[in-house]
Amino acid sequence: MKFYKVVLAAFIGTLIALVINFFIKVGVVSSMISNLSKSESETSATVKPNSVLYMKLDYEIPDRTTDNPFGNINFQTMETSDATGLNEILRNIENAKTDANIKGIYLELSSIPTSMATIQEIRNKLIEFKESGKFIVAYGESYGQSAYYLASIADKIFLNPEGAMDLHGMASQIMFYKHLLEKLDIEMQIVRGPNNRFKSAVEPYFLDKMSEANREQMDKLLGTVWGQILASISQSRNISVEQLNQIADNLDVLFNAQKALEYGLVDNLYFKDQVLDELKGLTGSNKSINAVGNANYAKSYKDKNVSKNEVAVIYASGQIFDGKGNEEQAIYSENLSKTIRKAREDKNVKAIVLRVNSPGGSALASAIIGRELDLTKEVKPVIVSMGNYAASGGYWISAKADYIFADPTTLTGSIGVFGTFPNAQGFLNDKIGLTFDVAKTNENADFPNFTQPLTEFQYNKLQEMVGKTYNDFTRRVAEGRGLRQTFVDSIGQGRVWAGADAIGLGLVDKLGDMEDAIAYAVEKANLGNDYKVTEWPKQKDFFTRLMESMNKTDELDAAMKQKLGVYYNYYKGLENLNNNTGIQARMPFDMVIE
Numbered sequence: 001m002k003f004y005k006v007v008l009a010a011f012i013g014t015l016i017a018l019v020i021n022f023f024i025k026v027g028v029v030s031s032m033i034s035n036l037s038k039s040e041s042e043t044s045a046t047v048k049p050n051s052v053l054y055m056k057l058d059y060e061i062p063d064r065t066t067d068n069p070f071g072n073i074n075f076q077t078m079e080t081s082d083a084t085g086l087n088e089i090l091r092n093i094e095n096a097k098t099d100a101n102i103k104g105i106y107l108e109l110s111s112i113p114t115s116m117a118t119i120q121e122i123r124n125k126l127i128e129f130k131e132s133g134k135f136i137v138a139y140g141e142s143y144g145q146s147a148y149y150l151a152s153i154a155d156k157i158f159l160n161p162e163g164a165m166d167l168h169g170m171a172s173q174i175m176f177y178k179h180l181l182e183k184l185d186i187e188m189q190i191v192r193g194p195n196n197r198f199k200s201a202v203e204p205y206f207l208d209k210m211s212e213a214n215r216e217q218m219d220k221l222l223g224t225v226w227g228q229i230l231a232s233i234s235q236s237r238n239i240s241v242e243q244l245n246q247i248a249d250n251l252d253v254l255f256n257a258q259k260a261l262e263y264g265l266v267d268n269l270y271f272k273d274q275v276l277d278e279l280k281g282l283t284g285s286n287k288s289i290n291a292v293g294n295a296n297y298a299k300s301y302k303d304k305n306v307s308k309n310e311v312a313v314i315y316a317s318g319q320i321f322d323g324k325g326n327e328e329q330a331i332y333s334e335n336l337s338k339t340i341r342k343a344r345e346d347k348n349v350k351a352i353v354l355r356v357n358s359p360g361g362s363a364l365a366s367a368i369i370g371r372e373l374d375l376t377k378e379v380k381p382v383i384v385s386m387g388n389y390a391a392s393g394g395y396w397i398s399a400k401a402d403y404i405f406a407d408p409t410t411l412t413g414s415i416g417v418f419g420t421f422p423n424a425q426g427f428l429n430d431k432i433g434l435t436f437d438v439a440k441t442n443e444n445a446d447f448p449n450f451t452q453p454l455t456e457f458q459y460n461k462l463q464e465m466v467g468k469t470y471n472d473f474t475r476r477v478a479e480g481r482g483l484r485q486t487f488v489d490s491i492g493q494g495r496v497w498a499g500a501d502a503i504g505l506g507l508v509d510k511l512g513d514m515e516d517a518i519a520y521a522v523e524k525a526n527l528g529n530d531y532k533v534t535e536w537p538k539q540k541d542f543f544t545r546l547m548e549s550m551n552k553t554d555e556l557d558a559a560m561k562q563k564l565g566v567y568y569n570y571y572k573g574l575e576n577l578n579n580n581t582g583i584q585a586r587m588p589f590d591m592v593i594e
Contacts, residue, residue: 047101047300050283051290053092054106057122057150059083061114063357063387064315064535065298066328084294086118086387087313087535090515092297093125097132099301103283104135106291109151111144115388116225117407117499119150121513123232126153135282139275142166148265149229152236156278161269165253165260167244170226172218176204185426189454191419191462193470199416199494201586217495221411224498228408239264305532311521312343313353313514314536319586320361320369320393327537331358333365337372339537344376350531351381351521354401355514360392360586363417363469369397370476377402381524385517386410386508391496391587395507396473400480403520405512406499413507414587415477416494417470419462423453469583481506496587 065085084092096102105126112119126136130153138151142163151157159165181188188205200214210218230241243263247253253260260266270278279289292300318330325332327339343349354373360366376382377400384390384398386406391414398404406412428434428451436451447458454462474492478485483506491497491505502508510516522531 047099047292047297048290049101050103050285051101051292052104052106052279052283053096053102053297054108054291054293055089056108056293057089057112057114057147058110059113061086061089061112061118061122063087063118063317063355066539084298086121087514088298089122089294090125090513092294093122093129095301096297097129097134102134102292104137105129106279107136107138107151107154109138109140109147110142112146112150114146116146116149116229116409117386117388117411119146120228120407120409123150123153124513125515126150130155137275137279137282139270139272141272145170149233152233156268157266158268158270158275158278159257159260159266160271161257163257163269164255165257165265167248167253167265168251169245169248170222170229172222174200174204174210176208178204178206178208181205185431187423187426187453189421189423189459191421191459191466193417193466195489195492196416196418196470196494198496199414199418201494201584202418202420205420220501221496221498224500225409228498228500237264303532307530307532308348309525309527309531310346310349310534311351311353311518311525311527311531312346312349312534312536313355313518314339314343315355315357316369316394316397317355317357317387320358320365320397322362322365328539331361331365331369333362333368335537336369340369340372340376343536344372344379349380349534350527351383351525352376353383353385353514353517353521354398355385355387355517356390356394356398357387358391358394358397359389359411360394360396360414361584363393363396363473363583363585366393366396366585367472370400373397374400381521383517383521383524385512385514386412386499387514389587392416392494393585396476396585399477402524403517404507404509405514405517405520406502406508407513408498408500408511410499410502410508411496411587412499412502413491413495413497413505414585415473415488415492417466417473417583417585418494419466419583421448421454421462422450424450425452466583469585473585477507 062083062085065088066083093105096105130136135156136154137156137158138154139158139160140147140151140163141160143151143159143165145166145168148165148167177188188202190202190205192199192202197211197213198217200211200217203211203214230244233239233244234241247263247265253263253265257266257269261269268274276289280286283289314336316331316336320331320333322333324334327335340352343352373382382401384401384404386394386398386404388410390398390406390410390412395412395415428436438446438449440446444455444458448454474485474488477483477488477492481488491507497505497507499508499511503511518533522528525531
């Protein structure tokens with residue numbers, strides 16, 4: 001009886017806590033909603049004279065800022081954060097160039113957990129900003145490698161005297177599951193095209209280290225990206241590439257701020273108060289510094305362009321899946337196809353810039369999206385801007401665009417196809433004691449079936465399907481890029497290329513960012529100065545996002561990401577063992593370059 005009383009008490013206590021928590025959230029949300037009734041002048045930000053645009057980029061930077069009237073709020077914790085997207089960061093820097101109230105930019109950097117191509121686009125925009133004659137100051141209590149790459153463009157770089165700098169070169173660590181699957185008695189049955197020797201996404205299932213082909217492509221890829229970083233730092237800081245490599249090899253500046261100063265990597269070793277004094281001098285302030293963050297600064301100005309002519313920027317970010325889903329988390333064929341179709345049929349849209357930031361995914365979904373883009377290209381220009389990734393399925397949907405821009409450090413190509421079909425018979429029969437039997441009308445009525453291995457006939461059929469899909473892929477690239485299909489096969493075979501190398505192969509037309517792509521689209525559509533840029537798809541309203549934020553799967557994923565930090569990618573790799581079956585056009589899902 002006592003046991004039931006304890007259980008009942010625990011249940012009632014939990015129920016009361018949930019109810020209280022619900023009403024607290026309702027109260028907070030209601031309070032925020034009341035702010036919507038304020039006038040625009042009350043809710044928009046005001047920039048004071050002699051202000052500094054303050055950028056603390058300590059988060060994974062998305063391509064697009066979430067459209068949220070209350071800022072970037074986590075409805076599980078009711079905390080807000082300044083997680084401004086790349087689109088708004090670039091607009092802020094552009095606007096700050098001519099804003100008389102902005103005297104300069106202050107970068108407070110430590111680590112930037114985002115991909116190199118995104119950082120490079122911000123860095124390029126800061127180079128343009130320096131043409132205004134305004135200052136850029138960077139400070140870090142310590143500098144991660146990516147953070148220092150961005151900071152190196154600053155006029156003055158300050159490091160905490162007790163801080164550290166991580167400059168060690170680039171590496172990519174891949175997790176292999178071969179021995180795990182053997183222990184579990186699970187066989188991952190893999191079907192690859194005959195020439196897909198670089199399609200390394202499947203290697204973790206049957207190898208315990210990189211193949212020679214994969215190591216070859218990774219060495220080339222890392223060398224190209226690292227070379228781009230060194231060349232940029234060398235130019236900004238007037239330190240030779242040879243010396244930078246020596247510093248990296250010897251870990252000379254790791255935990256040694258004084259060495260960083262001696263080598264000229266930083267200009268002074270300052271504590272935060274000294275940096276603030278420096279900013280006061282640069283802004284002519286004797287009191288506090290007027291600092292405005294990215295999120296607030298974006299509210300201080302508006303695009304007053306009233307042109308009816310639109311250049312539609314369509315965002316395609318994440319893995320590619322079949323059907324419908326949350327398009328803010330991934331690319332779903334039905335969602336993205338509908339968006340492209342709407343833009344094609346909209347008479348005001350004169351050109352489209354497809355912003356691709358995807359490692360690929362479902363081959364079928366990629367083909368469906370590609371078809372909509374092909375139809376669109378017949379009636380208006382379609383320009384591709386590649387972000388961090390535009391590989392495999394991401395390249396499939398890009399291949400037939402009128403023109404392709406990529407960053408030097410974009411990961412692209414990976415033209416290849418594979419299929420994975422798990423056989424868990426040993427695990428189910430021998431490990432946990434489950435057996436299965438089946439009644440069927442036809443020989444292959446139960447295909448595919450993870451409780452038994454593929455028959456030779458079934459494997460050959462899958463091999464035929466993968467071969468056809470790879471042929472379709474290489475033919476699409478050849479037609480879209482004006483190349484021989486045999487040549488596409490020779491540079492394909494699943495191989496991943498950096499943007500700087502892809503341009504020489506004909507996979508990319510020009511190195512450039514999204515602004516370059518927009519400018520080219522304007523030119524192709526003969527719009528002159530009579531146009532405005534719109535962003536597609538339309539973002540979900542606040543209440544829809546609120547309900548989705550209560551999704552327990554998203555909550556668990558966010559919690560895992562916060563707790564695991566850099567190890568989150570390995571967790572996702574294990575999770576993808578279950579999700580990535582069937583015919584895939586995708587680069588390695590657990591490739592981590594750092």
